[in-house]
Amino acid sequence: MPKILFLQGANMEFLGIREPEKYGKTTADELDQMVRDYAAAKGFEVEIYYTNVEGHAIDKLFAAHRQDYDGVVMNPGGMCYAGYALRDCIRGIKVPVIEVHMTNHYDRGIHSISAQACKGVFMGVGIQTYMRAFDALLEMFKAK
Numbered sequence: 001m002p003k004i005l006f007l008q009g010a011n012m013e014f015l016g017i018r019e020p021e022k023y024g025k026t027t028a029d030e031l032d033q034m035v036r037d038y039a040a041a042k043g044f045e046v047e048i049y050y051t052n053v054e055g056h057a058i059d060k061l062f063a064a065h066r067q068d069y070d071g072v073v074m075n076p077g078g079m080c081y082a083g084y085a086l087r088d089c090i091r092g093i094k095v096p097v098i099e100v101h102m103t104n105h106y107d108r109g110i111h112s113i114s115a116q117a118c119k120g121v122f123m124g125v126g127i128q129t130y131m132r133a134f135d136a137l138l139e140m141f142k143a144k
């Protein structure tokens, strides 16, 4: 069974509470349950990790590399704007990382540094954006 790390970065623990007009009303706990249900339905193992600290995200990604994870779905949240160390970590690991943003960066005129190192990026379709990123990884595993 493929092993996927679900990594939520800066401010994502406040999902459903902060700026619901942008990020919706689904809470982090509800999203985690959706992801666990999705993993059970689609047949993958998932570890969920939240951090507001870029260095901790980097530690977790190196651990995913060492533990032979098959992929990572990551919303770096506020780490994306200046995440140069995160970007370089992603460049150095063997595990493919798919970056997720619930909102459309093009519409908002913002830019992700960490996305430069990712295998792919999904954005703009709210909470469903996460599931599309899991789907993409699962398709990649099948194609291997």
Ligand SMILES: O=C1C[C@@](O)(C(=O)O)C[C@@H](O)[C@@H]1O
Binding pocket: 010, 011, 012, 075, 076, 077, 078, 079, 080, 100, 101, 102, 103, 104, 110
């Ligand atoms: O925290 C977030 C959420 C976000 O990653 C998104 O999911 O749309 C977009 C980021 O720019 C922002 O800092």
